[in-house]
Amino acid sequence: MIHxxxxxxxxxxxxxxxxxxxxxxxxxLQLALDEAGCEAALERLGSHRxxxxxxxxxEEVVERATRVFGIASVDEMVELAxxxxxxxxxxxxxxxxxxxxxxxxxxxxxxxxxHPWKSYDLASRSGxxxxxxxxxxxxxxxxETVDVMVLDDRAFVMVAHHRGPAGLPVGTQEPVxxxxxxxxxxxxxxxxxxxxxCPVEFVHFTLSCSxxxxxxxxxxxxxxxxxxxxxxxxxxxxxxxxxxxxxxHVDVRMRQVALKVLMARAASQIAQEREILALxxxxxxxxxxxxxxxxxxxxxxxxxxxxFRPLLGLPKQDIIDYARRIGTAEMSxxxxxxxxxxxxxxxxxGARPEKVARSVKDIPGYLMVDAVSTRKVFLLKDWFPGAT
Numbered sequence: 570m571i572h573x574x575x576x577x578x579x580x581x582x583x584x585x586x587x588x589x590x591x592x593x594x595x596x597x598l599q600l601a602l603d604e605a606g607c608e609a610a611l612e613r614l615g616s617h618r619x620x621x622x623x624x625x626x627x628e629e630v631v632e633r634a635t636r637v638f639g640i641a642s643v644d645e646m647v648e649l650a651x652x653x654x655x656x657x658x659x660x661x662x663x664x665x666x667x668x669x670x671x672x673x674x675x676x677x678x679x680x681x682x683x684h685p686w687k688s689y690d691l692a693s694r695s696g697x698x699x700x701x702x703x704x705x706x707x708x709x710x711x712x713e714t715v716d717v718m719v720l721d722d723r724a725f726v727m728v729a730h731h732r733g734p735a736g737l738p739v740g741t742q743e744p745v746x747x748x749x750x751x752x753x754x755x756x757x758x759x760x761x762x763x764x765x766x767c768p769v770e771f772v773h774f775t776l777s778c779s780x781x782x783x784x785x786x787x788x789x790x791x792x793x794x795x796x797x798x799x800x801x802x803x804x805x806x807x808x809x810x811x812x813x814x815x816x817x818h819v820d821v822r823m824r825q826v827a828l829k830v831l832m833a834r835a836a837s838q839i840a841q842e843r844e845i846l847a848l849x850x851x852x853x854x855x856x857x858x859x860x861x862x863x864x865x866x867x868x869x870x871x872x873x874x875x876x877f878r879p880l881l882g883l884p885k886q887d888i889i890d891y892a893r894r895i896g897t898a899e900m901s902x903x904x905x906x907x908x909x910x911x912x913x914x915x916x917x918x919g920a921r922p923e924k925v926a927r928s929v930k931d932i933p934g935y936l937m938v939d940a941v942s943t944r945k946v947f948l949l950k951d952w953f954p955g956a957t
Contacts, residue, residue, distance in 0.1 A: 571634075573642075593738035607630050609623060631643050635733050638734050638795070654690060655694070658694035666703075675714055679716075691717065739767070740768055742765060749772065760791060762879060769849065787900050801948070818932060829868050833871050836848050852878045867926065
């Protein structure tokens with residue numbers, strides 16, 4: 570038996586909103602179950618828990634269900650009868666004695682329904698049997714926790730706990746448009762917004778010095794692992810003519826931030842066409858010259874819509890740790906540092922927004938129009954290497 574516990578975020582919503590959230594997370598969970606080859610039907614256990622018997626598909630179900638936003642935990646459980654206290658305590662001890670032998674433990678019982686005994690009675694009797702099996706009680710900081718749930722005439726003992734991503738189900742918020750580079754940062758930013766319910770579309774700017782296939786491959790890896798219930802679109806913008814104009818018209822010290830400004834302008838136009846309300850970037854404060862506070866402000870001022878930056882206060886190592894959890898770190902680590910436009914000279918790090926705006930005033934407007942209007946647009950699921 571596997572239990573799926575829904576995210577607490579869902580139950581912070583109003584009673585009117587909760588059913589929509591639950592319906593969405595169950596829809597995504599069903600896609601994960603289908604992918605795992607599990608045909609068992611979900612059973613509701615209380616307000617925030619669902620269960621099913623996966624048969625021989627336990628490993629496949631756990632692996633996929635822990636990547637469904639809105640699921641807080643996926644727990645492997647053994648079901649027991651709850652009609653006799655002594656029998657139940659003996660079964661709890663039998664199932665967990667090997668785990669607690671020679672270790673400290675605590676028994677935690679959650680109970681719902683009418684029983685001739687209390688939760689404490691089951692915990693203490695199970696605990697006494699486990700002490701006989703070689704365990705030592707420590708309720709404050711146990712090495713092992715024995716979790717028991719009793720629901721009317723049914724009882725469940727947890728034998729394995731798996732953390733889910735929690736958050737909100739994808740699709741319960743409006744979409745965002747993510748500027749994807751292929752490195753660690755932008756894909757982690759996309760994952761974070763997905764965890765808050767936002768579907769993500771992607772835009773990548775192709776340059777002679779960029780790795781376009783790699784960037785889209787990273788986005789696809791993210792979607793394949795975490796995008797249940799979504800079907801994202803990718804926009805690939807040929808930006809080499811804009812870059813060449815930038816090299817001709819922009820001071821060498823301003824080129825890095827100028828390129829970011831022009832990308833933000835183009836991305837905001839695409840977002841407006843798609844009726845998307847915000848851009849998404851993987852900026853972290855001070856990480857590179859285009860991500861200092863004055864330059865972040867300058868880029869934001871050149872976008873016609875808001876820019877979200879969920880990584881702004883994170884150090885690089887934390888971002889890499891997130892990428893490892895997400896499963897994109899190894900692929901992102903293969904990205905090369907590209908598009909250094911400084912020609913080896915010092916670059917501006919604190920130019921005021923008005924100076925940044927002036928630096929791009931001579932870029933021909935038709936180049937930006939052409940770049941946006943001739944972009945490639947396709948579903949991420951249809952992408953294959955070489956398509957960009």
